[in-house]
Amino acid sequence: MVKELETDLLAKGIRPTAMRLLVLDYLLKQSAAVSLNDLETYFLKADRITLYRTLKKFEDKGIVHKIEDGTSSVKYALCPESCYGMAYCDLHLHFYCTQCQNTFCLPKTRIPELQLPENYQPEEISLTVKGKCSNCS
Amino acid sequence: MVKELETDLLAKGIRPTAMRLLVLDYLLKQSAAVSLNDLETYFLKADRITLYRTLKKFEDKGIVHKIEDGTSSVKYALCPESCYGMAYCDLHLHFYCTQCQNTFCLPKTRIPELQLPENYQPEEISLTVKGKCSNCS
């Protein structure tokens, strides 16, 4: 099991340190996006900065993607397997539940085609929906 | 002219103080969304906190709406005339130009219908596109 995580990290060019394996394992078990604070709360013994840099590294290497859901804190979620170079990640939306305050990736909900005004050239799209998630509605 | 701005503010239940009239006048002249920092830079003599509270008040009363464009600073833009109770404002998208770093409201570009997974109930939608605006492309 841990072996698998190790090879996952190595495959992305990330040294599989103890902390990183723990964080990756944790991320794999979450259904909602994770903030730095969540990590801090879960890994009480770990250093905040290390967790911060772990997320940064994961983002850099394309293991997780950043989500700005309109709350004060940035969140991260594992990229879907098929996510290469963020191109795919840009195409799904994020759902922030106003009740349980979780943020969910909805990779199966693609962002529909947009008709921008003339000469506006899109490079990246971010779509966040607020409301009640399936557990809370 | 100032008289008009005054009645605008009064109509929304906002006392038309000198500062507020100046800020409103400034907002009316902008094509891009405005951050607190922009206001500070423009009104050198004014107090940062006052400007902050002015924007808050305007937002409260439905004169401007808040825009989180993914940059570190929150921006504000005047609501279109037809904007009542944010319902309308939720339906248009915001465009952040990576070159001139301005954020534009595109009220004429409506957000297409979304097909959310079962039991997800949307209340608010935020759609931000990054790319090159019509001036920079």
Place this chain on the structure above:
DNA sequence: GATAAAATGCAATGCAGTTGCACATGCTTA
């Protein structure tokens, strides 16, 4: 003009993200 309510200005706080630096750990090569 007197009074109460609201706005303003200053100081200070809080929070999340970020950086610098010293130390520890892991990897590579001789």
Place this chain on the structure above:
DNA sequence: TAAGCATGTGCAACTGCATTGCATTTTATC
């Protein structure tokens, strides 16, 4: 296996921005 280098970690401190408390000033009302 030991030496040496690159990388990761932990602590402290800083930054930028949002926000609040409080005393003072301004505005609306009578």
